[in-house]
Amino acid sequence: MNTKGRLYGIGVGPGDPELLTLKALRLLRAAPVVAYQSATDRESIARGIVAQYLTGEQIEVLFHLPRALEPEKAKSIYDKEVEPIAAHLAAGRDVVVLCEGDPFFYGSFMYLFTRLCDEYQIEVVPGVSSLMACPVALGVPFTYYNDILTVLPAPLPAEELTTQLLMTDAAAIMKLGRHFTKVRDILHKLGLASRARYIERATMTQQRIIPLDEVDPAQVPYFAMIVIPTKNRL
Amino acid sequence: MNTKGRLYGIGVGPGDPELLTLKALRLLRAAPVVAYQSATDRESIARGIVAQYLTGEQIEVLFHLPRALEPEKAKSIYDKEVEPIAAHLAAGRDVVVLCEGDPFFYGSFMYLFTRLCDEYQIEVVPGVSSLMACPVALGVPFTYYNDILTVLPAPLPAEELTTQLLMTDAAAIMKLGRHFTKVRDILHKLGLASRARYIERATMTQQRIIPLDEVDPAQVPYFAMIVIPTKNRL
Numbered sequence: 001m002n003t004k005g006r007l008y009g010i011g012v013g014p015g016d017p018e019l020l021t022l023k024a025l026r027l028l029r030a031a032p033v034v035a036y037q038s039a040t041d042r043e044s045i046a047r048g049i050v051a052q053y054l055t056g057e058q059i060e061v062l063f064h065l066p067r068a069l070e071p072e073k074a075k076s077i078y079d080k081e082v083e084p085i086a087a088h089l090a091a092g093r094d095v096v097v098l099c100e101g102d103p104f105f106y107g108s109f110m111y112l113f114t115r116l117c118d119e120y121q122i123e124v125v126p127g128v129s130s131l132m133a134c135p136v137a138l139g140v141p142f143t144y145y146n147d148i149l150t151v152l153p154a155p156l157p158a159e160e161l162t163t164q165l166l167m168t169d170a171a172a173i174m175k176l177g178r179h180f181t182k183v184r185d186i187l188h189k190l191g192l193a194s195r196a197r198y199i200e201r202a203t204m205t206q207q208r209i210i211p212l213d214e215v216d217p218a219q220v221p222y223f224a225m226i227v228i229p230t231k232n233r234l
Numbered sequence: 235m236n237t238k239g240r241l242y243g244i245g246v247g248p249g250d251p252e253l254l255t256l257k258a259l260r261l262l263r264a265a266p267v268v269a270y271q272s273a274t275d276r277e278s279i280a281r282g283i284v285a286q287y288l289t290g291e292q293i294e295v296l297f298h299l300p301r302a303l304e305p306e307k308a309k310s311i312y313d314k315e316v317e318p319i320a321a322h323l324a325a326g327r328d329v330v331v332l333c334e335g336d337p338f339f340y341g342s343f344m345y346l347f348t349r350l351c352d353e354y355q356i357e358v359v360p361g362v363s364s365l366m367a368c369p370v371a372l373g374v375p376f377t378y379y380n381d382i383l384t385v386l387p388a389p390l391p392a393e394e395l396t397t398q399l400l401m402t403d404a405a406a407i408m409k410l411g412r413h414f415t416k417v418r419d420i421l422h423k424l425g426l427a428s429r430a431r432y433i434e435r436a437t438m439t440q441q442r443i444i445p446l447d448e449v450d451p452a453q454v455p456y457f458a459m460i461v462i463p464t465k466n467r468l
Contacts, residue, residue, distance in 0.1 A: 011366070018257035021247070021362060025256065071379050071466070102366040110375035114468045117373075124373075126366040126437075128255060132245070132336040136360040139351075141344035145305050146390055148398060151383040164382060167398070175380075203360075232305070234348045 005033075005089040007120050008096045009103040009113060011127015012049045015204030019128045020050065027125065028053055031096035033088045035061035037108055045223075046098035061085060061095070065108065078111040085112065089120045102127040106153075106174070130202055130225060131172055137202040138209060140229040143170045147230045154179035162186055165228075173226040180220040184212060192228055200224040239267075239323040241354050242330045243337040243347060245361015246283045249438035253362045254284065261359065262287055265330035267322045269295035271342055279457075280332035295319060295329070299342065312345040319346065323354050336361040340387075340408070364436055364459060365406055371436040372443060374463040377404045381464045388413035396420055399462070407460040414454040418446060426462055434458040 008027050013019035020028075028034065028050060038044035044062065063081035065074070088095050103109040103124050113122060131151065135142035143149045147169040152161055154176045161183065165171055173183055187193040198215055200208045201223050212226070242261050247253035254262075262268065262284060272278035278296065297315035299308070322329050337343040337358050347356060365385065369376035377383045381403040386395055388410045395417065399405055407417055421427040432449055434442045435457050446460070 011362075013255070014360075016257070018260070019255045019360065021253045021255055022259065023250070023252035026252070071468070075468070102362075102370075104369045104374070104376040105366055106377050106379070106381070110378055110468050113375060124370045126248075126253065126362050126370040128245075128336075128360050128362055129366055131365070132339055132360040132363055135338045136336075136358045139358075140338070141347060142338040143340050143385070144344055145340070146387040147340070148387070148390070148394075149385040150402075151377070151385075153380040153382075155380050156382070160382075164401070167401070168384075234305070234309070234344050 003092055004120055005091070005093045005095060007085070007089060007116055007122045008094065008125065009099055009109040009122065010096055010125040011099050011102040012046055013128040014101055014130045014133035014202050015049060017049050017052060019133070019203060020053070021125065021127065024125050024127065025053060028096050029055060031058065032093045033059045033061060033095040034098065035063065035085050035095055036098040037065050038062050039065070046100050050098060059088070061088070074111060078115060082112055082115045086116060089116070099127065102129045105129050105131070130174070133202045134172065134199050134225045134227050135229060137207060138197045138199055138227055140197060140227065141234060142227065142229050144230060144232065144234060147232060154183050158182055158186060162190065165190055165192060169232065170230040171228040175222055176220050176224040176226065177222045178220070180215060180224070181217045183226060187212070187226070195228055195231060197227045197229070198224065199227065237326050238354055239325070239327045239329060241319070241323060241350055241356045242328065242359065243333055243343040243356065244330055244359040245333050245336040246280050247362040248335055248364045248367035248436050249283060251283050251286060253367070253437060254287070255359065255361065258359050258361065259287060262330050263289060265292065266327045267293045267295060267329040268332065269297065269319050269329055270332040271299050272296050273299070280334045283334070284332060293322070295322070308345060312349060316346055316349045320350060323350070333361065336363045339363050339365070364408070367436045368406065368433050368459045368461050369463060371441060372431045372433055372461055374431060374461065375468060376461065376463050378464060378466060378468060381466060388417050392416055392420060396424065399424055399426060403466065404464040405462040409456055410454050410458040410460065411456045412454070414449060414458070415451045417460060418449070421446070421460070429462055429465060431461045431463070432458065433461065
């Protein structure tokens with residue numbers, strides 16, 4: 001009798017391979033199949049994080065997706081990209097999907113989860129998110145006591161970002177990329193620029209921390225974040 | 235010549251000992267002194283999470299603090315509680331401070347950090363936060379694409395909670411405890427009750443998931459969270 005394989009979505013953390021959890025490492029090493037996302041023209045970041053832990057005998061499954069894909073396009077692409085993973089599960093092989101950061105926090109794993117959760121057993125392992133890694137890398141206490149924290153994707157309209165920033169104690173602005181100038185200008189208008197900290201690729205070997213006004217807008221990657229720590233004093 | 239010790243603030247994650255990172259485990263095992271917070275009448279949760287990893291030869295330093303302490307009171311207590319830790323550092327001994335979840339995300343470690351960062355070298359290790367662990371334990375994809383996420387401490391006034399919930403795509407309401415009824419009533423008024431999920435002590439052996447309207451308000455612990463996942467469909 002053929003028993004179905006089990007799907008694991010494991011958070012591999014923000015970049016430093018040592019920020020993997022013990023659980024993620026155990027499941028990763030035990031899995032016969034390891035799947036991960038890769039932009040067509042680049043190495044997979046998630047695979048890079050765990051490269052040293054792979055056994056060398058694992059089947060690897062890539063799914064190709066442009067970054068910052070619009071949801072409607074993502075849906076049809078995922079309907080197709082999920083097939084090789086489902087085939088391994090149907091054949092009885094466990095599959096570990098590598099997820100940058102945390103799987104359910106702005107993670108593309110959720111597209112796989114919703115497509116496979118009716119038919120297969122799925123276990124998800126939370127990971128260290130960039131939301132926690134960036135303030136730590138910047139050395140700034142982030143939120144405390146009864147602070148409100150708002151997480152804002154930079155592609156949102158300027159009015160929406162402004163309204164939200166006016167109403168919160170602390171914020172993280174993610175997915176900066178080509179939206180950097182818009183965000184920086186808002187922060188200046190709101191008097192938040194002096195509190196805002198900019199960081200790229202936190203905990204990776206290429207991590208960079210740059211004063212907000214010295215950032216070259218043409219060079220801001222998708223994996224950059226502006227952290228606005230609480231103004232409240234400890 | 236006496237070299238000062240180094241201070242490490244390590245996130246030990248939400249409760250499951252396997253959700254410690256590899257880095258936190260390495261630093262924990264190497265430290266001659268391990269410090270942690272404990273309410274005066276209870277075992278330390280953070281120490282319980284890592285108990286199996288302690289070497290048995292480490293000096294343990296407790297600092298006593300009531301939970302949900304008001305900032306003004308916390309300041310004077312920390313001025314005093316920091317002393318034994320500073321004494322170990324001054325004597326050249328490294329000290330690891332155990333932090334539930336992540337150190338800079340509503341963590342009491344920040345009080346130690348601000349008091350010791352001028353005089354001692356400090357390294358902080360981000361951890362898996364309950365903000366990630368709760369949606370995963372509930373099995374609900376949390377935020378995706380350009381969702382706005384708002385993190386709200388339950389002690390905030392009802393008007394503030396209401397305003398914030400009306401303006402966001404996804405939310406986490408933390409530190410529920412005796413504020414549960416107020417929050418539940420707001421969620422019903424806003425039509426969010428059917429989307430809201432309640433969880434206590436995520437990833438711990440005592441984890442409980444209860445339908446919102448079956449929760450006994452008298453029994454809600456401090457470490458309970460209501461997760462409102464995005465309504466957007468994947």
